[in-house]
Amino acid sequence: MLKWLREMREDIRFVREMDPAAHSSFEVWLxxxxxxxxWLYRIAHVLYVKKWFTLARSVSQFGKFLTNIEIHPGASIGRCLFIDHGSGVVIGETTVIGDYVTIYQGVTLGGTGKEKGKRHPTVGNHVLIATGAKVLGSLTIGDYAKIGAGSVVLRSVPCNSTVVGIPARVVVLDGRRVDELDQTNLPDPISEQTSLMQDRIQVLERRLAQLESQLSRVEK
Known part of the structure; x- marks a missing residue:
């Protein structure tokens, strides 16, 4: 019990350090x-470790109902996770999160549907994951990494880096810019695939015209 109280005080202290809108410890607590x-996840996780799975999931679902944040009780979370404006956050069963991580609203730490066993991300220490980012699969986010808002991360991210885009790519590494990012022309995979399909259709149309021409000559 004393350990949990110490963890709660540490959580509140970290929130006040990270959020300038926090005016008092009582406000944060309430x-x-x-x-x-x-805090509800920590209760559910203890039950999950004891293999009281249904009770653990019940506590987890109660937490989801209260907060609109879904943390699977099987996830492993370190010290001082700060979920800011947390509506819509989802953290999967085999996710591992280190210490002093900040996550904003709409973030998903999920799977791809193609993996078994360890199928969710491993997030290092002092990581920041911005609004709406999706981190999918059994990959690793290195310490002090930053994930840009709306990014879709499908590959591991190195330490001390910033990644953005769909799919996410490194734009800053160890404090140095490695890719000039044009904010108005981010990669659009749907547009790229549509363009490839149009090119393919044009090739097929030319072949069809050639076949029709050959068939017409044969009939004559």
């Missing part, structure tokens, strides 16, 4: 749904 979700 009103921050991200903290409430983490």
């Amino acid at each position: 009103t921050y749904s991200g903290l409430h979700a983490v």
Whole structure:
């Protein structure tokens, strides 16, 4: 019990360090749904480790109902996870999260549907994952990495880097820019695939015209 109280005080202290909108420890304790979700997760995780799976999931679902944040009780989470404006956050069963990580609303730490066993991300220490980012699969996010808003991460991310885009790519590594990012022309995989399909259709149309011409000559 004393350990949990110490962890709660540490959680509140970290939130106040990270969020300039936090005016007092009492305000954080009472009103921050991200903290409430983490505290309920810790109860559910203890039950999950004891193999009381149904009870663990029940506590987890209660936390989801209260906070709109879904943390699977099987996930492994370190010290001081700060979920800010946490609505819509999803953290999968085999996710591993290190210490002093910050996650914003709409983030998914999920699977791809193609893996078994360890199928969710491993997130290092002091990582920041911005609004709406999707980190999918059994990959690793290195310490002090930053994931840009709306990014879709499908590959491991090195330490001390910033990644953005769909799919996410490294734009800053060890404090140095490695890719000039044009904010108005981010990669559009749907547009690229559509363009490839149009090129293919044009090739097929030319072949069809040639076959029709050959068939017409044969009939004559």
